[in-house]
Amino acid sequence: MKLISMAFSFLPLLALSLFLISINYVSTTPADTSFTCSADSPPSCQTYLTFRARSPYTALENISDLFGISRLSIAEASNLTLENEKILYDQLLLIPVTCSCNGNHYFSNVTYATKTGDSFYVVASSVFQNLTNYLAVEEMNPTLNPTNLTVGDQVIFPLSCCPKQNRDRYLITYVWQPEDEILHVSTMFNTSSYDVANENNFRNFTAAVCRPVLIPVSKLPTFPPPRHLPGSESKKSKKHQIIFIIFGTTGSFFLFVLSWFLIYRYRSRKSKRILAHNESSFEFTDLLNMKKVSKQEPLVPTKKNQDKLLPEVSGYLSKPIMYDRKEIMEATMNLSERYRIGGAVYKAMIHG
Ligand SMILES: *[C@@H]1O[C@H](CO)[C@@H](O)[C@H](O)[C@H]1NC(C)=O
Ligand SMILES: *[C@@H]1O[C@H](CO)[C@@H](O)[C@H](O)[C@H]1NC(C)=O
Ligand SMILES: *[C@@H]1O[C@H](CO)[C@@H](O)[C@H](O)[C@H]1NC(C)=O
Ligand SMILES: *[C@@H]1O[C@H](CO)[C@@H](O)[C@H](O)[C@H]1NC(C)=O
Ligand SMILES: *[C@@H]1O[C@H](CO)[C@@H](O)[C@H](O)[C@H]1NC(C)=O
Numbered sequence: 145m146k147l148i149s150m151a152f153s154f155l156p157l158l159a160l161s162l163f164l165i166s167i168n169y170v171s172t173t174p175a176d177t178s179f180t181c182s183a184d185s186p187p188s189c190q191t192y193l194t195f196r197a198r199s200p201y202t203a204l205e206n207i208s209d210l211f212g213i214s215r216l217s218i219a220e221a222s223n224l225t226l227e228n229e230k231i232l233y234d235q236l237l238l239i240p241v242t243c244s245c246n247g248n249h250y251f252s253n254v255t256y257a258t259k260t261g262d263s264f265y266v267v268a269s270s271v272f273q274n275l276t277n278y279l280a281v282e283e284m285n286p287t288l289n290p291t292n293l294t295v296g297d298q299v300i301f302p303l304s305c306c307p308k309q310n311r312d313r314y315l316i317t318y319v320w321q322p323e324d325e326i327l328h329v330s331t332m333f334n335t336s337s338y339d340v341a342n343e344n345n346f347r348n349f350t351a352a353v354c355r356p357v358l359i360p361v362s363k364l365p366t367f368p369p370p371r372h373l374p375g376s377e378s379k380k381s382k383k384h385q386i387i388f389i390i391f392g393t394t395g396s397f398f399l400f401v402l403s404w405f406l407i408y409r410y411r412s413r414k415s416k417r418i419l420a421h422n423e424s425s426f427e428f429t430d431l432l433n434m435k436k437v438s439k440q441e442p443l444v445p446t447k448k449n450q451d452k453l454l455p456e457v458s459g460y461l462s463k464p465i466m467y468d469r470k471e472i473m474e475a476t477m478n479l480s481e482r483y484r485i486g487g488a489v490y491k492a493m494i495h496g
């Protein structure tokens with residue numbers, strides 16, 4: 145591929161030297177894509193422009209409105225079905241136009257009503273994606289002031305096109321993109337790189353970035369889906385997958401360690417608790433005694449019993465005692481400070 149592009153980078157030099165040898169060559173301008181016409185050129189013809197579906201012209205109806213062409217003819221040229229007219233962002237479309245010779249250049253006129261913030265340059269470079277340039281627009285609209293347009297002004301945009309075609313050959317206007325390479329573009333149009341270079345007078349395609357060039361085809365191309373969108377998406381999803389895998393692995397590892405740790409702690413606690421339970425077995429009987437005692441003197445629990453009550457609770461933890469909320473509220477006098485022993489822990493007597 146490098147070899148081929150290297151070969152092509154020499155072609156302009158070759159072409160230039162051939163032109164220099166030729167006695168007829170008088171123009172001093174470097175070889176360029178020619179949209180010129182003369183008196184003996186065909187007056188007008190049907191041809192195609194390429195247009196990328198970009199915001200806000202992403203729906204077929206908007207593109208059809210912009211070019212003043214029926215939706216059906218765009219759909220037919222771009223091999224879209226009208227029912228399923230969902231166009232991908234940046235998708236290349238073929239716009240059928242009538243291209244005419246306007247004295248010395250081939251143009252397809254499109255009338256555009258200016259909106260707020262529009263200038264010839266902005267509309268030519270963003271709305272019409274450099275299919276024309278502001279100088280040609282100024283020439284075409286001599287009555288309008290390029291720096292003071294009124295919203296709603298009808299401006300004629302002359303889009304570059306070329307009808308020089310035989311019955312079995314179209315010349316499609318394509319705006320060269322910064323990332324384009326001749327091999328890639330000719331593959332996209334299913335045409336030969338040589339024909340593309342030849343049709344554009346072996347021009348320097350690096351200098352053609354954001355300018356219209358002509359792509360000769362024998363059959364209307366069907367463009368692949370926009371290349372950078374699905375590509376970046378799959379790259380993104382791959383990236384996401386990798387991140388997901390990394391997080392998943394480390395996450396599950398930590399979960400494993402955590403659960404192992406919890407199980408270990410639970411087991412050691414359980415064994416401790418069994419131990420504690422055995423130790424407190426004598427206290428349990430003691431509590432029963434205490435209960436009897438407290439029934440005799442319900443209001444004044446002895447100091448000895450108070451000390452015993454707290455450790456006793458741990459003995460019951462494996463078998464919690466449930467109390468009614470009403471009972472707790474009554475016993476603590478609505479969680480009174482008097483019964484609080486710290487934080488949200490209260491001490492009170494329920495049923496003795
Ligand atoms: C695109 O078409 C829709 C529906 O007809 C319309 O509401 C919207 O304003 C159009 N957008 C542009 C930029 O023309
Ligand atoms: C046009 O699209 C249809 C599917 O929508 C496909 O079957 C057909 O091959 C396409 N035509 C060309 C010329 O690529
Ligand atoms: C474009 O419009 C201008 C002004 O109406 C006209 O002079 C010119 O001939 C038109 N060119 C084409 C190619 O239709
Ligand atoms: C049109 O060309 C200009 C530079 O000449 C560039 O900044 C702009 O991005 C181009 N517009 C599009 C839609 O590619
Ligand atoms: C722009 O044009 C309007 C009328 O079309 C005029 O009133 C205004 O003064 C003009 N502004 C400038 C800066 O020329």
Ligand SMILES: *[C@@H]1O[C@H](CO)[C@@H](O)[C@H](O)[C@H]1NC(C)=O
Nearest residue numbers: 333334335362363364365366
């Ligand atoms: C490309 O063009 C050749 C004929 O020039 C044709 O046989 C082939 O099917 C085309 N490929 C695609 C993908 O359209």
Ligand SMILES: *[C@@H]1O[C@H](CO)[C@@H](O)[C@H](O)[C@H]1NC(C)=O
Nearest residue numbers: 153154156348349350351352
């Ligand atoms: C092509 O054009 C680019 C930018 O204008 C320039 O840097 C480069 O040297 C040119 N290449 C040739 C072979 O003329």
